Amino acid sequence: MRSTSNSRKHTPEIVMEIAQPIKTYTTEEAYQASFQYFKGDDLAARVWVNKYALKDSFGQLYELTPDDMHRRIAGEIARIEERYPNPLSENEIFDLIRDFKYIIPQGSPMTGIGNPYQIASLSNCFVIGNDGSSDSYGGIMKVDQEQVQLMKRRGGVGHDLSHIRPKGSPVKNSALTSTGIVPFMERYSNSTREVAQDGRRGALMLSVAIKHPDSEQFIDAKMEQGKVTGANVSVRIDDDFMRAVERGAQYTQQYPIFGDNPLYQKDIEANVLWKKIIHNAWKSAEPGILFWDTIIRESVPDCYADLGYKTVSTNPCGEIPLCPYDSCRLLAINLFSYVKQPFTAEASFNFDLFKKHIAAAQRIMDDIIDLELEKIDGILQKIDEDPEEEEVKRIEKNLWLNIRKKAKEGRRTGIGITAEGDMLAALGLRYGSDEGTAFSVEIHKTVALEAYRGSVHTAKERGAFAIFDAEREQNNPFIQRLKEADGQLYYEMLEYGRRNIALLTIAPTGTTSLMSQTTSGIEPVFLPVYKRRRKVNPSDKDSRVDFVDEVGDSWEEYVVFHHRFKEWMVINGHDTAINYSEKELEELVRQSPYYKATSNDVDYLKKVKMQGAIQQWVDHSISVTINMPQDVTEDIVGECYMEAWKSGCKGVTVYRDGSRSGVLISNSEKKETPEAKIVTPFPTTRPQTLHADVVRFQNKKDKWIAFIGLIDDQPYEIFTGFADDEDGILIPRWVNEGVIIKNREADGSSRYDFQYTNTRGYKTTIEGLSHKFNPEYWNYAKLISSTLRHGMPIEKIVDLISSLQLDTESINTWKNGVARALKRYVPDGTEVSKQKCQNCQSTNLMYQEGCLTCKDCGSSKCG
Structure with missing residues (x-):
């Protein structure tokens, strides 16, 4: 479906003029066409059809392939461009975003731009809450309602709990003492699980300061099975705590966490609490850590903290620290596409084209803010037209008015990248090596300089963000690095201002990387070759049984090549159609640039140092996971966390293999058969x-x-x-x-x-x-x-x-x-028979964390 930008009116997108019947498609038609579009990639086709193809609330599809989606997006962005000097045309924008090759709007923008069937925000993530002055029940319930109202519009939400008084504190109501943080963690978690988002669960980040007296209970909350399952949790750790850990000293917790005259205070052994954080992360991959003083010190928006831009928490994946009621839209640049002659001795990176596209991406991101403001106006109109009493609608309306103010005033953007791992491999650089890290840092320095240059040039044409003040920013460490790297850029910023208060992030690009068929975000390849299992009926014609499980079900194992590894094979003369043996596959990987460069191969400390070096050129933050084998010790996890702080990371998360089960099978895993599998039976007599x-x-x-x-x-x-x-x-x-x-x-x-x-x-x-x-x-x-x-x-x-x-x-x-x-x-990964996904009717279901999860569309049903 082509959009004709020249004929569209400048009105909120909830209004749609239909001159003639619009073509619709069945799910099967869209899947088959998309299957061809993605060159036989079943997973990419299903993800696009189920998550991103334009559809109404009755499930009717209005787009056949991603080309239709990209034309829809290009038309809307071109409509905004026409408001300003030197506009990009619809075709220019389409060429930048088509085929997921160069510029990729992520998630909410991809779904929502030009979508007349859904009254939803274009923002990927929000932070809500208050200024920390109120922990009344009314304030806590207000945050709960705001969270739900945002999630129903498709947004991921984060908020901080440090303002809630610790357990046992006196209160002037019938309870007499406060219940502390943990019960409210459960409340917010349960609210998240109640909100459906097109077959997905809502996404929530809860954070608390390590200085809060209840931080230990917060850290332990998710260790109880089935508790706080609807939220990610992260601890805001300050430099004083880290220095106390280094010295083996005591650390003072207090409430309120800021101020010289706390109502409550206690001294703890910093190392005891530190080891608890490490143990829980080792065991369950949570809590994550936010190095809060680093975040605040480096934050450009915090130069305007007194004007409402004080950072209080992050979005659910931690890559965007935000002030209350601010939001962000995300966009990724596909790094792999700038490698000329990939996987050859002549491979090189096209910096000229890359710089040109970064400037265009920043301009597109600013256009998306205008589209978001239209969407918010549509939401406010919907609230006004709803039949509820004004008192019922008051919190929701004020929420969106606050969000609108921040979006219009600060115009925050979120440019990031994807395919870092594939880019390095295509250039013959090993991920995690000193040479590879040095090149990655150069890439991200280029992104920072060109995005900020683009924002300055856009400010020259369109005006700076409303509260820009160069004097406020002059001592900010990030701005100082820009000045040192490019004095001309800095002085242009002094003259013209900047269009956007902050610009950069590195997000996890899960479904985006599936559709761009690249590695995700800043991460290395998970595995260049892996196996999947597919349940088969042994009586089916041409079926092959490779594995029989303990209950007698038969499975076929098949090899899956990472797309860019397969491209390396073709370029280097390897046949991709051969049924390679395990030993032959191992030899192929050994010959490739992906050898010793997978998520489990990369040295932990080197990855942390790489993250810290790149963080110097990202004004928001980076979502990255340090992958570790199952037998890694807690001491090594602690070393990684300490190195992350010293290296300048703003946050860090570890994942120990097996702490949460996956569905992929390593090639080196031995096949289990009923004869080979050792089953330990339960005792015949019940132990006392x-x-x-x-x-x-x-x-x-x-x-x-x-x-x-x-x-x-x-x-x-x-x-x-x-x-x-x-x-x-x-x-x-x-x-x-x-x-x-x-x-x-x-x-x-x-x-x-x-x-x-x-x-x-x-x-x-x-x-x-x-x-x-x-x-x-x-x-x-x-x-x-x-x-x-x-x-x-x-x-x-x-x-x-x-x-x-x-x-x-x-x-x-x-x-x-x-x-x-x-x-x-x-067990996670257990397949389910005789049931259908309520979202897409697929029978391809499995258990994941106690929930039935659809492997085709990602829909999850719990309880």
Whole structure:
């Protein structure tokens, strides 16, 4: 569908003039056409059709291939260009964005630009909250509502909890003392999980300052299984804390966290809390770390902190630190496309074309701000027209008015890159090497200088952002680096100002990289060659069985080449159609520039230093993950975190292999067959004592609790029933594990007691789990425990429970709760049969973190 920019009116996009019937397509038609567009890449085709093709709320598709999408986007940007001198034409813009080759608007801009069927923002991410002066219930509920209102418009949200008073603080209401941070973490997390975003869950970042007295509870909150599952969490760490860790000294926590006269203060051993952060990150990849003093010191917008631009938190992936009610739209430049004669001895980087396109990208980003302002006007119009009372609409309306003010006043942009790993490989440079890092730094220095130059030139034509003040910025370290690198640019900025308050970021480009068929963001290649498994029916014609699992299901294993590795193969004369043996594949990789350059190969400390060096040329931040093998020690994680601080990183996240399971299979992994697989059976006699997890969940208005006895971390038995949270008869909220002890009653019957260790180190016993719950629940629990003890796969038990036909509403509610509790133990990557995705009707479903996730469209159903 082509857009005709010259005939469009300058009105919000919710108004659409239709002169003739618009062509629509079925999902299958769009998939087949996109499959051809992506040259047989099934995953890229499905991602585009399900996430980015223009569709209405009834599921009708209005675009056949990404060419239609890119024409739609180009037409709208060209319409904005016409408002200003020297406009880019629609065809010029289309040539820049077509085929995901050079400039790629990300996520919300790609979906929302020119979309008349969806009243949504074009911003990828927001930060909300207050100035830290209010921790009243009203203020906390206001943030909760603002979060939901943004998520329903497709935005990812971040906010900070450091303003909430610590647990046990006196309050002037019936509670007498504060509950602290953790209950509100759960509230915000649950709100996130309730909001549907076109088949996705909302995205949320919660942060807290290490200086806050409840920061330890915040750091531990996600370690309880099933808790705070709807949010990423990061700790804001200051330089004083890091220096205390280095010296092995004490560190003072206080509330409020700023100010000379705190209401509450305590001294802690910095290293004790540091080791807890390291252990939790090693075990579960969270919390992430934000080096807050570095963020504030380097932040250009914080030069305007007194005007409302004080940074308080980040977006969900951490690459955009923001002030309250500011937002950002993201765009990526595909670095691979600027390599001339890739994967040859003559390979070189086209800096001239690269610089030209950076300037165009910055101009396009500024146009997208104007489009966003139109979208916000459309949202405000929708709010005004809604039939609710004005009081009901007040918070939502004020939220968008605040966001509009920040977008119009600061005009913040988010230019980033993708395909860093492929670019280096195409040039014959190994990711993580000194030479490779030096070239990457030169690339990002170029992006910074040319983006800022573009913003200055745009200011000359269109005017500077409203509150630009060169004197405020003159001592900012980032601005000083620009001045040192290019004095002419700096003095032009003094003369004309700058169009945008901040410009640069490096985001994780997940689906973007799938469609550009490159490595993601700043990351190296995950694997140049990997295997996937596909379930097959052995009786199917031409089927091949490579693997039979422990329940007898047959699987075919097939090799998948990373797209640019495949390009290297073709350029260097290797046949891509051969069914290579494992040894031959290993030799191919050894010959390639991807050898020793995968996410698990790159030296951890070198990657951290690379991130720190590049950070010097990114005014926002960088989303990057330090990948580590499963056997890495906690001490090494600590070394990486310390080096990240010293290297000038603004944040860091580690991922230890196995801490969250994936679905890809390493080539070196040994195939398992029923004969080769060693299965440790459950004991025939129940041990007297079992370690147990405590899982809490809510169905409708009823609160439930499950005690799950484990052997080798696998469920062996389950006890469930109503949780009595009001008077704490069952168990305190903070207890998430303990032991289940089997005892004998005087009459010879069995009694199951739950025992946990309280905060003072004493053991507390809850006697007779089987007597605490409804006898009917107990009888069903015995049946389910029996299937668990005989080794039936958990996903099959979940299916069995879900299919039970029970008479009463309470028993059905209990049934659903048991299924939810057990889903948490289904291994990630387990495929599901006989169910369809509610979003795209695909049967390609698997379990991921206890949720049914569609591998085709990414939709996730939990609970």
